Amino acid sequence: MNGPLWSFDKEDASANVSRPGDLREKFTRLFADRFLAGDSTGVLILDADFRIVEMSDMICQLFRSGRAEWFGRPAEEWFEEAGWTSHPFDRSLLRGRVFRNRSLKWGEGERRLTLMLDGDVLQEGGIGDIVGAFVLFRDVSHLVMLEEQIRRSDRLKTIGQIAAGTAHEIRNPLTSMRGFMQLLEKSLSDRDMVKEHGFVTIMLSELDRVNELVSEFLLLSKPKEVHLASMRAGAVLQEILPVICNEAIMYGVTVQYDPKPGLPAIWVDKEQLKQVFLNIAKNAIEAMSGGGTLIIREKYGQDKPGRLAVLIRDTGPGIPPDVRERIFDPFFTTKHQGTGLGLSICQRIVHDLGGHIEVASDAGGTCFTVWLPLSAT
Ligand SMILES: Nc1ncnc2c1ncn2[C@@H]1O[C@H](COP(=O)(O)OP(=O)(O)O)[C@@H](O)[C@H]1O
Ligand SMILES: [Mg+2]
Structure with a gap:
């Protein structure tokens, strides 16, 4: 038979922690100390006068x-000092107006946090008069970010499905339209119909734009076949460098790339990775319409073991914070002729490869860092 949970006899009556009440008090205190020192949940305790x-x-x-x-x-003084324009909670808490999951934004830019607040009252013995209150602050920023990622990838999946179903259907008639339009262009030019020829030229270039959009659209649907292999990031960069330099010349941009030999190999699909670097570099060049420098660099260090980064940095005007939050959203663009698909495709590819993309931006320019997994060997 099991003995009683708490034994109490003369011998241990003198010991400090023999009584259930004492034990409970000791452990509750230990728990409280630990809880107050923890960095996942913040605790603010207030007395009956709303003082901290x-x-x-x-x-x-x-x-x-x-x-x-x-x-x-008083807590209000603390709110004022912290710079809250509207107070996250008030004295009504002491009158029993408890709350759960009240969201609070804190900080600016990259350091912006989402906190969830729970407020409740303290009563003697759990039932008597309200003698104070407490508010728990939980940092849920990572959950909010995760939710955002899921929402975004769900949206991409849907778009991908639509794309797969319709893009080919759109492309086929486009091809025949383009063919006939070219014939028309030729006969108009043979007959010296300058004005009409001009119209057809515009129609042809507009058709090309639709075609380009459909091609990008198709990339959103599941890529054809992925060929993962071990390769050097530098080798991939060397292959696309001529394309990047060509584009850069048109914008008066200088390209700087110093190959770093001896870096470990990465485990990626070459064609996909080329597309990622090209998209990011193209954005960087487009951001420097008044000229500038595009710097491409590889980075490998012990701070992120198992990963290698390719940095693509520009000296453009930077990305404003409100735009920054949306650049990976499909169809988000600030450009007159943009599709807004480039970065969402990049993110999907890099994510599928097991890597991630970081963005840092200020008035001096923008840097995209593409983290990629190393190959096992
Ligand atoms: N290097 C950069 N500098 C400034 N803004 C950028 C940069 N890269 C991306 N952006 C912003 O992100 C948006 C989305 O980019 P993207 O998905 O490639 O679509 P698109 O290039 O068609 O607009 C751009 O319209 C631009 O506002
Ligand atoms: Mg783009």
């Missing part, structure tokens, strides 16, 4: 607040 009684380490770090400085001061 405790501020956990996470909150102190996140909002750069000193615990001692705020002890005993």
Whole structure:
């Protein structure tokens, strides 16, 4: 037979932690200390006058607040100092208006965080008068990001399915239209019908644009066949460098690439990777319409083992923060003749290869970093 959970006899009556109450108190205190020191959840404890009684380490770090400085001061003062235009919660909490999952944005740009707040009251014995309140701050930024990624890849999948189903159907009539239009162009030019010839030329170039769009569309549907192999990123870059340089000349952009021999090989599909580098480089060149420098560099270090990066940096005007959040969205473009598909295709390819893309941008330019997995050997 099992013994009682807590034994209590004369001998251990003198011991510190023999009573269930004492034990519970000890462990609750240990738990509270640990919880307050943790960096995943922040805790703010308030007394019945809405004054700060405790501020956990996470909150102190996140909002750069000193615990001692705020002890005993009203929470509103803290809100003001932190620069919240509207207060995340107020004294109604002390009247029992508890809340769950109240979202709060904090910080700017890359460091912007999404926090979820839960507020509840403290009562003596859990039932008596409200003697204070506490608010839990959880950082859910990574979840929000994950959700965004899923939403985006779902959208891409749908577009891919539509693309696969319709792109060919669009392309076939386009091809025959283009053929007849070329015949028409020739006979109009033979008859010196300059104005009509001009119209047809415009129609032909518009047709080419539709064709280009459909081609990009097709790339969104599952790629034909992926041939993964071990290769040097430098070799792939060398192959597309002439194309990039050609494009750069048209925009008055200088291209800088210093090959780094001896870097480990990566495990990728060559054609897909070429497309990624080309798309990113093309965007970079297009961003420097007034001329500039395109710098391509490979990076390998111990800080990210098992990965190699290719950096594509421009000296363009940078990407404004509100645009920055949307550049990987399919069909998002700020260009007059853009398709908005380039970066969403890049992201899908790199993601499928097991890598990821980072973007850093300010008024001095933009840098896309493509992280790729190393091959096992
Ligand atoms: N290097 C860059 N500098 C500034 N803006 C950029 C850069 N790369 C991408 N962008 C922005 O991202 C948007 C989306 O790019 P992309 O998906 O390639 O579509 P598109 O090039 O057809 O517009 C661009 O319209 C542009 O606003
Ligand atoms: Mg583009």
